[in-house]
Amino acid sequence: MFDWLIVGAGFAGSVLAERLARGSGKRVLLLDKRRHIGGNAYDHYDDEGLLVHAYGPHVFHTNSKEVFDYLSQFTAWRPYQHRVLASVDGQLVPIPINLDTINYLYNLRLTSLELEAFFAERAERIAHARTSEDVIVGKIGRELYEKFFRNYARKQWGLDPSELDASVTTHIPVRTSRDDRYFTDTYQAMPLRGYTRMFERMLDHPNIKVMLGVDFREVERSIPHDQVIYTGSIDAYFDHRYGPLPYRSLEFRFETKNAPIFQPAPVVNHPNEHPYTRVTECKYLTGQEHPKTTLVYEYPRAEGEPYYPIPRPENVVLYRKYEALAAATPGVHFIGRLATYRYYNMDQVVAQALKLYAKLTGLPRKQTTL
Numbered sequence: 025m026f027d028w029l030i031v032g033a034g035f036a037g038s039v040l041a042e043r044l045a046r047g048s049g050k051r052v053l054l055l056d057k058r059r060h061i062g063g064n065a066y067d068h069y070d071d072e073g074l075l076v077h078a079y080g081p082h083v084f085h086t087n088s089k090e091v092f093d094y095l096s097q098f099t100a101w102r103p104y105q106h107r108v109l110a111s112v113d114g115q116l117v118p119i120p121i122n123l124d125t126i127n128y129l130y131n132l133r134l135t136s137l138e139l140e141a142f143f144a145e146r147a148e149r150i151a152h153a154r155t156s157e158d159v160i161v162g163k164i165g166r167e168l169y170e171k172f173f174r175n176y177a178r179k180q181w182g183l184d185p186s187e188l189d190a191s192v193t194t195h196i197p198v199r200t201s202r203d204d205r206y207f208t209d210t211y212q213a214m215p216l217r218g219y220t221r222m223f224e225r226m227l228d229h230p231n232i233k234v235m236l237g238v239d240f241r242e243v244e245r246s247i248p249h250d251q252v253i254y255t256g257s258i259d260a261y262f263d264h265r266y267g268p269l270p271y272r273s274l275e276f277r278f279e280t281k282n283a284p285i286f287q288p289a290p291v292v293n294h295p296n297e298h299p300y301t302r303v304t305e306c307k308y309l310t311g312q313e314h315p316k317t318t319l320v321y322e323y324p325r326a327e328g329e330p331y332y333p334i335p336r337p338e339n340v341v342l343y344r345k346y347e348a349l350a351a352a353t354p355g356v357h358f359i360g361r362l363a364t365y366r367y368y369n370m371d372q373v374v375a376q377a378l379k380l381y382a383k384l385t386g387l388p389r390k391q392t393t394l
């Protein structure tokens with residue numbers, strides 16, 4: 025008999041398993057249909073002995089001290105500042121767009137102040153930004169939108185930015201400084217021995233039993249349990265009663281090169297050429313020393329593993345119907361990116377799991393992680 029049956033061993037399920045077992049002495053069964061823990065953050069050593077991220081590059085960054093302190097119990101960290109270049113007009117330039125991006129691209133010598141005026145001159149007046157295109161064109165003008173964003177979004181989403189919700193691009197950072205860091209969060213670091221090792225330590229507790237390669241549907245009736253935490257797809261839980269929630273998928277192609285380092289940055293975006301969107305060189309992220317290096321190419325796909333909820337108003341309406349079913353299902357708690365049909369970063373999911381733990385146990389928030 026388990027107190028909790030937790031579906032999904034990603035961040036949402038694993039943090040709750042750890043807290044309920046170690047923090048509250050509950051007996052937990054954590055199961056995942058994949059044959060590994062870690063969810064999408066899973067990393068492993070490939071045939072050449074290089075540490076790679078199986079589901080695309082995962083860079084940890086957060087402004088939450090609570091989240092960082094919590095995870096620090098299970099891993100040491102390697103300080104890491106992420107940087108991305110974009111291949112545009114035959115040059116590799118920093119993205120987010122900054123002072124150097126514009127000066128390289130147009131062969132100018134603008135100052136930060138002049139760059140503000142440069143953007144202001146080009147920005148189009150848009151009264152109500154409804155779509156992604158409106159947001160970007162309203163900020164930096166049509167030419168930069170065409171060079172950096174339009175084709176990238178078309179590949180990524182299979183939709184033109186004029187068909188995508190404004191929320192996809194509300195946070196597009198454009199800088200007038202020379203700061204070329206991809207993120208500006210207070211805490212930016214990678215788990216020193218990788219994500220999977222961190223999950224192993226998190227789940228190493230006598231009250232946690234982990235079952236891998238098992239779908240919840242196969243065992244829900246045969247394993248006695250009290251309550252459920254469900255981090256899988258919400259539409260699947262309700263047998264797609266109202267139809268499937270649309271997702272965009274990715275195919276990851278790994279390629280090992282016979283050189284210690286291959287490209288000049290951790291990630292190179294290819295907005296305009298090639299069918300893939302970006303190429304990541306894992307060694308920059310992991311800090312591993314090795315005579316070879318592995319690259320991962322991301323090809324957006326319509327079919328496959330569900331990665332990105334497609335941000336269209338009708339999909340939100342459909343999700344709300346499933347959300348109402350979830351609210352009327354006692355004893356089952358829905359959490360995580362698939363169960364709430366939202367894109368979240370890892371730190372946001374950890375924060376949500378800690379919050380749910382506080383709610384389930386009635387403990388004040390600051391006592392939940394000790």
Ligand code: FAD
Nearest residue numbers: 032034035036057063064080082083240256360361369370
């Ligand atoms: P998941 O990690 O997806 O875990 C859910 C688990 O549930 C899965 O392992 C699945 O197999 C299992 N499951 C589902 N249904 C069932 C079932 N019926 N039975 C059993 N098991 C089931 N975040 C960042 O902070 N930084 C990044 O750089 C970053 N990069 C990303 C890159 C890509 C390409 C993608 C797609 C996401 C990225 N993210 C990043 C987001 C990050 O992956 C998520 O925040 C995180 O995975 C969410 O954790 P989760 O537990 O909600 O979901």
